[in-house]
Structures are given as C-alpha cells and as structure tokens.
Amino acid sequence: MxxxxxxxxxxxxxxxxxxxxxxxxxxxxxxxxxxxxxxxxxxxxxxxxxxxxxxxxxxxxxxxxxxxxxxxxxxxxxxxxxxxxxxxxxxxxxxxxxxxxxxxxxxxxxxxxxxxxxxxxxxxxxxxxxxxxxxxxxxxxxxxxxxxxxxxxxxxxxxxxxGTLGRTGVYPLQAALRAMAPESDLSLRLSVARRLVRDLPASNWYRRNPLLEGWDVGTDAGLYDLLLHPRDRAxxxxxxxxxxxxxxxxxxxxxxxxxxxxxxxxxxxxxxxxxxxxxxxxxxxxxxxxxxxxxxxxxxxxxxxxAIGRVAEPAGADGIPMARPAAKHLVPALAKGGVLKMDLDGHAIRREIAPGLAPLLERVNGERTLGQIGRDLGWDPGTTAKRFEKLYELLNPIALLTLRF
Ligand SMILES: C[S@@+](CC[C@H](N)C(=O)[O-])C[C@H]1O[C@@H](n2cnc3c(N)ncnc32)[C@H](O)[C@@H]1O
Missing domain, CATH: 3.40.50.150 (Vaccinia Virus protein VP39)
Structure with a gap:
C-alpha cells in the first residue's frame, strides 16, 4: 500500500x-x-x-x-x-x-x-x-x-x-472532519462526513454556499474528493x-x-x-x-x-464557424428578436439581439465558411461580416461559438 x-x-x-x-x-x-x-x-x-x-x-x-x-x-x-x-x-x-x-x-x-x-x-x-x-x-x-x-x-x-471564493465553506468543513475523523479507515471517515453534512447548523458556511449544492457528494468518490481530501488548496x-x-x-x-x-x-x-x-x-x-x-x-x-496572438480572429470570410449544440438551442430566441437573457452562474445578463442572427446560426455546421453561408443567404459580404460580428460578440464569450480556418 x-x-x-x-x-x-x-x-x-x-x-x-x-x-x-x-x-x-x-x-x-x-x-x-x-x-x-x-x-x-x-x-x-x-x-x-x-x-x-x-x-x-x-x-x-x-x-x-x-x-x-x-x-x-x-x-x-x-x-x-x-x-x-x-x-x-x-x-x-x-x-x-x-x-x-x-x-x-x-x-x-x-x-x-x-x-x-x-x-x-x-x-x-x-x-x-x-x-x-x-x-x-x-x-x-x-x-x-x-x-x-x-x-x-x-x-x-x-x-x-x-477557486477560493466559490469554495467558501469547504475548507472549514475539511478541517472539522480532520478533527472529528482522523483515522485512516476511509469508509468510517465517509460515514462521519455524511452524518456531519446532514445536520449542519444553518449558519455553517458550507451550508450557506448555494454554489456547492450541485457538487457530486452523492457518490463516495465525490464526497471524499470534496470534504475528505488529504491535500487540496484553492x-x-x-x-x-x-x-x-x-x-x-x-x-x-x-x-x-x-x-x-x-x-x-x-x-x-x-x-x-x-x-x-x-x-x-x-x-x-x-x-x-x-x-x-x-x-x-x-x-x-x-x-x-x-501567449499573444493565440486566439482566432473573427475576421475574414474564410473562417469556419463552429457552434456547440447549446448554441443551436438559441436559434428560436434569436429569431424572435428583442433581448436575449443569458445565465452566468445564476446571474442574468441581457444582450440586444441584432437582426439576421438566427438564419446565420442555423447554417453554422462546422464545415461551411462564413463566405459560403453568406452567399447561401443571399447577403453581400459586408452584411455577412457585420451580422457575424454580432453573433460572435454574443456567443463567443460564453464559448458556444468558435472559429477554425
Ligand atoms: C480530481 S482527479 C481529476 C482527474 C481528471 N483530470 C479529471 O478532470 O477528470 C485528480 C487525479 O490526479 C491524479 N494525480 C494526483 N497527483 C498526481 C501526480 N503527482 N501525478 C499524476 N497524477 C496525479 C490522481 O490520481 C487523480 O486521478
């Protein structure tokens, strides 16, 4: 061992x-x-x-x-x-x-x-x-x-x-478990951790941190990784x-x-x-x-x-846009127009929807260049470039739209 x-x-x-x-x-x-x-x-x-x-x-x-x-x-x-x-x-x-x-x-x-x-x-x-x-x-x-x-x-x-701030509450609980379950028997430590988490006071920072709710503590491996890890830092x-x-x-x-x-x-x-x-x-x-x-x-x-110049530039008609499946789900909302509400870790941000974004996104298939998509839509190169810039501004910062050449 x-x-x-x-x-x-x-x-x-x-x-x-x-x-x-x-x-x-x-x-x-x-x-x-x-x-x-x-x-x-x-x-x-x-x-x-x-x-x-x-x-x-x-x-x-x-x-x-x-x-x-x-x-x-x-x-x-x-x-x-x-x-x-x-x-x-x-x-x-x-x-x-x-x-x-x-x-x-x-x-x-x-x-x-x-x-x-x-x-x-x-x-x-x-x-x-x-x-x-x-x-x-x-x-x-x-x-x-x-x-x-x-x-x-x-x-x-x-x-x-x-990340330090998002894990607020994890490290005091790890310290508590080191004090309460110092033995080397892993399954005993897990059982102490489960009992402790079940009945924590409402004032405890782990309990008060809603970000940790989605963490996989249902499995032994997940619970151990979060609360009983012998060595982790943020x-x-x-x-x-x-x-x-x-x-x-x-x-x-x-x-x-x-x-x-x-x-x-x-x-x-x-x-x-x-x-x-x-x-x-x-x-x-x-x-x-x-x-x-x-x-x-x-x-x-x-x-x-x-480290400079590593990110693809959204310029030129020869770029091939690639959309993640989650981006495709936005097509109906883009077609409707108005304002797009996006979720950033539970915090809503709103972006105005420019015209023409839905048909553009619909045609992104990871194979066609932007120029080909524009021609398919009957748009002139200037309109295609401007509309793509708007789509890119909307979806690239959330990593749903990327480019390859
Ligand atoms: C939390 S898991 C993450 C596994 C994987 N990278 C993932 O994201 O799904 C940490 C992994 O790092 C491995 N590990 C820890 N220290 C290591 C080291 N010095 N060299 C190689 N692997 C190590 C562990 O064995 C474990 O499989």
Missing amino acids: TTDPVRAQYETYPYPARDPKEEAHRLVEGSPSHLDEVDHFCFAGRLRSRSSFNVLVAGGGTGDATVMIAQHAKDRGLTANVTYLDLSTASRRIAEDRVAARGLDNVRFISGSLLDVADIAPGPYDYIDCCGVLHHLEDPAAGLAALASVLAAGGALGLMVY YSVPELCGLLDGANLAPIAFMEPARYDPANWLADPALIRRVRSLRPVDAWALAENLSGTMKTHVVYAARRDE
Missing part, C-alpha cells in the same frame, strides 16, 4: 466515478480541452492544418479528457497522439476500458507521477491538459514546472484549479497567474471569457466605464471578486513570450 495519501485516495476512489458502459450512450465533454475550444483559444483556429498533434493528459483520472480529446481528434480527422498519465492504477483501468469501449487507437497509457514526466513520457507535447490535479500536489509550482518542461514550442496548456486569479508566471507561462484566456469580464457583474454604466481600461489580469481578478461564484478556474496558457 502506498504511503502517499493522495495516491491512496485515488486508488480506492477513482474520481470522477465513471462506468465504461456509458461510452455507448454519451461522450462526456467539457472545459478545458474541448478540441474546438482549444483550436480557437490556443491555436488561432489552425489546429487542423497540423500533420500531428501530441497531447498529454496529466493526472488523467478516470479518463474524461483523454476520451474526449481522442474522440474529438478522430471525429475531426486530426492525427493525434494522446498520452494519459496518472498515479492511480485503479483510475487508469477505468480510463483504459473507456478508450477500448470506443475503439480509439490514438491513446497510450503511462502510470507514474507528473513530477517525473520528463523521464517517463518526455514528449514534447503540443497541448497539455491538467484538470483538477495541480491543487492536490504538495508543490504545485514544481508540478507546473515539470509540465512546462515538456511543452513543445508554440504549445499550450489547459488547466483547471479550484487559488484566486492573481495566485493562479502567479503560479503560471513562476513556470514562465502566461494566461491566454479564462473560460468562459464572459464570466471573467467584470462588466458582466456590474449594472451601473458609470462603474462599467471604470473597468473598461483595466489590464486583463486585473479585470479577471475583479470579475472573481465581484461575482463570488468561481468554484474552479479554467485557464488556457502558453509560454510567456508565446
């Missing part, structure tokens, strides 16, 4: 809990690392012009990102080599079964610590996913430096770490930017960008004007402080001197 409590946890409770049989019914997709998002926000929409794409999933767990990236690459005709790396062999078995269930042949599996990646899986990698892992390391900076050391020139990372935006900076990396974009725009958390036009000229990092930090909702931070990053 291992002496590392983090590894011991993930051997006993692979997380998130996944059943390989589910692969027949659904593909788990998310951020970071949805390939259309990576293409748009990290590779200026030009991912498919590469002859190969080397990906590392560091701390791959039960396989969500590995399966998603490998499947997306296959669906998009992109030659990708995906390397899964994790400490937990129990998690690896589940991830392997999921990959096998889909018949994917573009994944290799490696067991070990990401701290040793340069020796055991040196790469280099064009893209590195590290979702929900760095905040469990004894020394997250050393972990990120190890990943940066195997990043290819021009490569990018997609990271997720816990980051504010400036702390996360500092972590990146220490590894000679810089943020490209936080996801979804609309959540990190402080103007979206303000109502008074005079205050909105005040935030317009902030540096990006100050704006992201302000958005976090105003919203209070960020339980996690998803950030795309690159080497400090390669």
Whole structure:
C-alpha cells in the first residue's frame, strides 16, 4: 500500500466515478480541452492544418479528457497522439476500458507521477491538459514546472484549479472532519462526513454556499474528493497567474471569457466605464471578486513570450464557424428578436439581439465558411461580416461559438 495519501485516495476512489458502459450512450465533454475550444483559444483556429498533434493528459483520472480529446481528434480527422498519465492504477483501468469501449487507437497509457514526466513520457507535447490535479500536489509550482518542461514550442496548456471564493465553506468543513475523523479507515471517515453534512447548523458556511449544492457528494468518490481530501488548496486569479508566471507561462484566456469580464457583474454604466481600461489580469481578478461564484478556474496558457496572438480572429470570410449544440438551442430566441437573457452562474445578463442572427446560426455546421453561408443567404459580404460580428460578440464569450480556418 502506498504511503502517499493522495495516491491512496485515488486508488480506492477513482474520481470522477465513471462506468465504461456509458461510452455507448454519451461522450462526456467539457472545459478545458474541448478540441474546438482549444483550436480557437490556443491555436488561432489552425489546429487542423497540423500533420500531428501530441497531447498529454496529466493526472488523467478516470479518463474524461483523454476520451474526449481522442474522440474529438478522430471525429475531426486530426492525427493525434494522446498520452494519459496518472498515479492511480485503479483510475487508469477505468480510463483504459473507456478508450477500448470506443475503439480509439490514438491513446497510450503511462502510470507514474507528473513530477517525473520528463523521464517517463518526455514528449514534447503540443497541448497539455491538467484538470483538477495541480491543487492536490504538495508543490504545485514544481508540478507546473515539470509540465512546462515538456511543452513543445508554440504549445499550450489547459488547466483547471479550484477557486477560493466559490469554495467558501469547504475548507472549514475539511478541517472539522480532520478533527472529528482522523483515522485512516476511509469508509468510517465517509460515514462521519455524511452524518456531519446532514445536520449542519444553518449558519455553517458550507451550508450557506448555494454554489456547492450541485457538487457530486452523492457518490463516495465525490464526497471524499470534496470534504475528505488529504491535500487540496484553492487559488484566486492573481495566485493562479502567479503560479503560471513562476513556470514562465502566461494566461491566454479564462473560460468562459464572459464570466471573467467584470462588466458582466456590474449594472451601473458609470462603474462599467471604470473597468473598461483595466489590464486583463486585473479585470479577471475583479470579475472573481465581484461575482463570488468561481468554484474552479479554467485557464488556457502558453509560454510567456508565446501567449499573444493565440486566439482566432473573427475576421475574414474564410473562417469556419463552429457552434456547440447549446448554441443551436438559441436559434428560436434569436429569431424572435428583442433581448436575449443569458445565465452566468445564476446571474442574468441581457444582450440586444441584432437582426439576421438566427438564419446565420442555423447554417453554422462546422464545415461551411462564413463566405459560403453568406452567399447561401443571399447577403453581400459586408452584411455577412457585420451580422457575424454580432453573433460572435454574443456567443463567443460564453464559448458556444468558435472559429477554425
Ligand atoms: C480530481 S482527479 C481529476 C482527474 C481528471 N483530470 C479529471 O478532470 O477528470 C485528480 C487525479 O490526479 C491524479 N494525480 C494526483 N497527483 C498526481 C501526480 N503527482 N501525478 C499524476 N497524477 C496525479 C490522481 O490520481 C487523480 O486521478
């Protein structure tokens, strides 16, 4: 048995809990690392012009990102080599079964610590996913430096770490459980945690934090991960930017960008004007402080001197717009016109709907260029460009509309 409590946890409770049989019914997709998002926000929409794409999933767990990236690459005709790396062999078995269930042949599996990646899986990698892992390391900076050391020139990372404000109430409860259930028997600790959570006083901050209601504490793995984890910490935006900076990396974009725009958390036009000229990092930090909702931070990053010019530009008729399925559900609302009400973590933002957006969005299929769509609609290039700009302003900040070239 291992002496590392983090590894011991993930051997006993692979997380998130996944059943390989589910692969027949659904593909788990998310951020970071949805390939259309990576293409748009990290590779200026030009991912498919590469002859190969080397990906590392560091701390791959039960396989969500590995399966998603490998499947997306296959669906998009992109030659990708995906390397899964994790400490937990129990998690690896589940991830392997999921990959096998889909018949994917573009994944290799490696067991070990990401701290040793340069020796055991040196790469280099064009893209590195590290979702929900760095905040469990004894020394997250050393972990990120190890990943940066195997990043290819021009490569990018997609990271997720816990957010401090959105997890208000988690850490006092973790401390309470360390005091009340210090034993090494995992199932006993779980039973104490369940009893404690059931009857917490109404004044307890965990109970008072509505953001935690959706957290998966129904499964043993989920409850353990949230409240009994032997090692986790959370980051504010400036702390996360500092972590990146220490590894000679810089943020490209936080996801979804609309959540990190402080103007979206303000109502008074005079205050909105005040935030317009902030540096990006100050704006992201302000958005976090105003919203209070960020339980996690998803950030795309690159080497400090390669972080500019990474995001696809919405200019030109040769761009191919790609819409996520959730965007397509907005077509009837866009056709109706007026104001579109969008939900940002429970906070409503309203956007005026410009004319012509519904037929445009309806024709976005991830294959046709904007020019072709405009011609199909009988619009001149100027009208097409203007209308697309409006659609892009509406949906790109919530990552529902991206571009490839
Ligand atoms: C919360 S899970 C996240 C799994 C996956 N990235 C996801 O988002 O679904 C954290 C994973 O990190 C792995 N892990 C923790 N420390 C690690 C290390 N030093 N090297 C490699 N994997 C590690 C654990 O074994 C566990 O599978």
